[in-house]
Amino acid sequence: MGNKSTNGIQKLSKKRSIKLLKSIGSEESLKILERMYTIRAFEEKAEQLYSLGKTHGTMHLSIGQEATSLGACKAVRSGYDYLLNHHRGHGHCLAWGAELNLMMAEFMGKETGYCRGRGGSMHIADVERNNLGANGIVAGGIPMSVGVGLSIQMRATDQVCLVIFGDGAANTGPFHEALNMASIWNLPVIFLCENNQYAMSMAVKRAFNIDFISQRSSSYGIPGVTVDGNDFLAVYDVVSKAAKRARQGKGPTLVESLTYRWLGHSKSDRQLYRTREEVKEWRARDPIVRFANRLIRAAFLAEEDLETIKSRVDQSIQDALAFAESSPEPDVGTIMEGVYAD
Amino acid sequence: MLTETQTEREDAQTIRELTYAEALREALQQAMQADETVFLLGEDIGVYGGAFGVTAGLVDEFGPERVRDTPISEAAIAGACAGAALTGMHPVGEIQFMDFVTLSMEQLALQAAKVRFMFGGKASVPMVLRMPAGSGTGAAAQHSESLENLLVHIPGLKVVMPSNAYDAKGLLLSSIYDGNPVMFVEHKLLYKTKSHVPEDMYQIPLSQANVVRVGRDLTVVATSIMVSRAEEAAKQLSGEGIELEIIDPRTLNPLDDTAIINSVIKTGRAIVIHEAVTTGGYGGEVVARIVGSRAFDYLEAPVRRLAGLDIPIPYNRELERHAVPQVENIIQEARNLVRGAY
């Protein structure tokens, strides 16, 4: 990756993908695959709960985007490095290693949830493990990532900050301010744009006059690269390289991950802006199936094992649901807590 | 609840005098000397020394990384402060004119103010954002705003307005260590005013009002530059047999209203004086607290406010003067109230 932006999608060579897979190893790869299934199952369960009227508010599901979440979060050191992500954040949170029980409880607004029921779907955070939160404001986390980068630099640690945002965020003012600031100070930030082709109903083709969002990196003199976001290894490769750059003090990178959102933007999305055929086409490129096939080809996994993994995942979701449903609601008497630090 | 009386400050005035700007600078300098995590962020604060000279010389002592010039990016400045505060630092940002805080509003109102609450009290944002407010310099409508009540209206933010050099230093040091996002609103016309400022790192607690002057006829609650104007008015009125009691809240939110309520119980009359526009201004908040408290049963006259006209600040010098309360307006209003015009 030089210091100029690339046009076109950076392809991952077969040779390199085999090398990467080998370096990750079979044990870790299976964990990653299981996490992908977990994300998928969690999102499907979330949708079901919503339709049954058991959850409150709205949700933004990331079914179909699992490879980007895992590829990025596994390429940095979750729990040591920092994460800021966006409203479609269940996947990122889980990929960062969040506990299912606490996520489900938060999702259902219970006291035992990550945010004591005060945050909900759009604001889930696991502050102890440096997950600084999903964010209800498009591009809301991007200026804060500059502050995190500054903090890392001034404390002189080798941490990096991974900030994930969508295609819509790339057109906001704060995106520009933040990338510029990160570039002038060489901050250790990885700006990951999860381009799922639509900002709610606004197609990327209509909202941008350029072909690839990563081209914008040249405005800030930083490297930019676009990858196939449904290929776990491709995302993992690119984000690892960006993290290494950051740790070496060489500054930020803009990574664009091309993926697709299987369901509507949120639950009230009629999806008039895209065709069923388009959705079907992308579903055929299921990132989980792709990665599972890879692992089978690499002999890390046999096809029969998939059922075992899936049923284990389903059980963990059931357990999480049971935990959440039996958890207490927050006590109204504590409603004023948490506004100010004492 | 403690109240300092005027005599304390007057007694010590012969010892050492600093201007409001120098007092602020000393607070910043001493905080940065004592604590490596304190750093400054803002436009033209380095070699230029800040638009009003507050940070002059600090870059020589602490270097350009801890006294960091930024591009014109108010959203990123506010967001960077929030992100750095979230991850172990104590940033003190500067917004060059309070008017421009409007460009930072999303990051302040939706991120810095809310992160702690949304994350169930598990995170904190110990940042300060300093900003000069107020009119009287002929800078006209877009550089003369007093917008503190917009910030008061956001739970999670604290709003502080020092009225003199002594308070400025003590309040700034408290703000830096308060553990919450503090909006520190200075006044342009106060920067050159002087008072006694001790050399040590004293702190004036936030949410503690100051009884600036004791009197029996009328309770005056005044903020920022209106405190000294009220003191001036009080001297003249004393000759007419009218004794004002002047209370400076110092922290607008969370407000320490005990002193105010007790004072109104004593005097039976109250007026709130501030520079910001009357409608929707801070005066409404204070008046509501007074009439909603047990002080109601001791009122001898309507509780009033004296504040800016509901107009943008005009350029013409005389019009600019007329737009906000001056000493003669305060004298007239006080006379009216005490002599039973209302």
Added chain:
Amino acid sequence: MAVEVIMPRFGMTQEEGTIVNWLLEDGDYVERGDPLCEVTTDKVNMEVEAPGDGILAGIRYTAGDTVPVTEVIAYILAEGESLPEEASKRISAPSDSRVIVPPPEFPGDGKRIKATPVARRMATIEGLQLTDIPGSGKDGTITRQDLEAFLSREGKEVWLQPAGGDVRATPAARRLAREGNIDLGQIKGSGPGGRIQGWDVQDAVQQLANQGELPSRSAQVETERVAGIPPQGSPPVVLKLEGIRRTIAERMQASWQTIPHITFSVDIDMGRAISMRENINARFSDELSPVSMTAVMVKACAAALRQHPRLNSYFRADEILLMPEVNIGMAVALEEGLIVPVVHQADLKPLIQIAQEISDLSQRARRGELNPQDVVDGTFTLSNLGMFAVDHFTAIINPPQVAILATGRIAKRFIPDEAGNPVLRSMMTVTLSVDHRAVDGAEAARFLSTLKDILETAGDQWG
């Protein structure tokens, strides 16, 4: 097992959906995800998708039906499966159960118009015809609310009946009238527009007192709020300044003029101190005189002074002497003036012993039997006016001491707890005066903070 097709929830506030039309029929084969019917919610049309593969059966609602969310609308059956029992009942759409508010009746047509007395009065004052006003009360009675609604629709200022009758009076005046059992209607107001002010009520009380006509149960009206109303009639009574009174006057003046006093107040929650005292008195009631609140205060101050020796000092011309013993004087009010007996080494004595000493000193003071050693060597003074319903006051320092603590009464006040709910606490305001030449603000504040802590965490270990 039959799979239920439910009316799903699409939006945050959606409670029900209305079926627009069915795209398939009973008996059609469907795959998971196939659209089954169109529904409309809040002006938006959405599709309900099949939750599984199978045969669509048991459709329970038709086009036009409004169904609550999560209600079952159809089933998907496997080959050869039959419908569950509940499905066989076809349900009609839930009825619209909104209550219709009857329109207001217009009384008229020769019938006597029904209106409340207040409404009639308002109409008369405003010059309105009752026939023009719709009544919403029983049988079309016109009420005050109807008048107000009519007037506000007309854009007129609504005539609101003041709480105390037809009078205009300030809140302070109303309170004083209430407390003094005075009829506001009898008082002439000197405020703007004839408004009755607090001093008008006080004047009236004074007048009645002079005429010997104070109504029963009054005379609790505060007089100190009024600035300088001289009593009328008789000459003043003369008290010559001599003896102890003269000494006190001279010392007070000297103290006030030479010592730069600064004062600090703090509110203390006395709940624990009160219960601690009650416990001790319950335990030892038979053997000894009861422990008074004064004793508790003396003990607490002594402990606080140990931690803040600066306030336990003497100020001489050019030196400050930090005194080795903590000797606390208590101001006692006698007929002829103030006397201050001292509890010596109060920090070293247990509470019960202090209580006995105080009891003894007070009794002897009232009988005029104090010895010289009872009143010397005090290093700090405590002055209490709580028994006179005083909330807080400032006391004058007793030189060469550098501090004095004035305590007010303990009263139940509502204070907000952490959630902002008002809770009743026994609060006491203490006011500390210190000599600013010897003690600076921060040190005084720290002493008060320590004292507050000591009292608020009082426990049985004090005994």
